[in-house]
Amino acid sequence: MRVPDYISPVVAYRAWQLDANGLRSLSGQPWHPGRSLAAACRASVRGAAHDVHDAPQMTCTCGIYAAKSHADLRTAGYAGFGIHGEVYLWGTVVEHELGWRAQYACPKNFFLPLEMLPVSMSMLEPRLKALAAFGCDIHLIGRKGNMPLWVKGSGYELTALDLLVQRGKSWYAVRQEERRIKRGDRVAILGRGIALVEHVNDKHAHVLLWNRNVLRISRKEIVWDEQNMRWELNLLARLKANGKT
Ligand SMILES: [Zn+2]
Structure with missing residues (x-):
């Protein structure tokens, strides 16, 4: 051929x-x-x-x-x-x-x-x-x-x-909507475990810890972690920033 x-x-x-x-x-x-x-x-x-x-x-x-x-x-x-x-x-x-x-x-x-x-x-x-x-x-x-x-x-x-x-x-737009923190969302708090969002206003989120303690945290401190696909709050970073460590 x-x-x-x-x-x-x-x-x-x-x-x-x-x-x-x-x-x-x-x-x-x-x-x-x-x-x-x-x-x-x-x-x-x-x-x-x-x-x-x-x-x-x-x-x-x-x-x-x-x-x-x-x-x-x-x-x-x-x-x-x-x-x-x-x-x-x-x-x-x-x-x-x-x-x-x-x-x-x-x-x-x-x-x-x-x-x-x-x-x-x-x-x-x-x-x-x-x-x-x-x-x-x-x-x-x-x-x-x-x-x-x-x-x-x-x-x-x-x-x-x-x-x-x-x-x-x-x-x-859909992603942004999904990314707005709301009641019922979970937030991973370094050193404290997972907390449940109870209430959100313009400035703060009130989250419920496993031991029933409620934390008031600034929304600015809660960040979406793309890798873990969840909200996260780095308490250690906050303490360091406040000079408390
Ligand atoms: Zn060949």
Whole structure:
């Protein structure tokens, strides 16, 4: 069997992971803007198989993988794992039933399923920036279908961007509401155990300790601990601040 060498690129479909480090293959291989990805053979890294420059080979499993269509990507089981989009494949390209293994690839466009994106704009912004650096059109897959998010030559599309901003805002509002200390909440007090909030006003919270003692503490001293997912009061810090230790 002959390995065909494509002069004009094949357009295929694939999935990536998009995180704080940028765009990567699901296997972890980073993709960089402004340059094509060249396949390397892992088998040859281990000293077997064939020359590293000759990926992909007919008899090997190396090469940059892409499906023939979005439907094939789904069939192969990769559609639910990240963002996806079209890619150009060229150089040596080995054809399979559902897709290709190629020597070179670069992204053509990106499709971002809404549920794959972080809701917080502070987390989303660096990801979008990393993606826009590729200079390919970016589409958002929302509940009402696809819409352009970033278009080559004109930048962000307001409708899609606004959708993301609003989504971030309502998420933030819900979080803020959850974060407002209220009667019945538990507060971990270092050295005293867990207390139950009995009453809250603008300035103070009255908390009930296990020994039925009630403490009045300033709301400023109660902090939400993200790691432990609970309210906490550091009494030792307070005593130190008052010079009582
Ligand atoms: Zn190989």
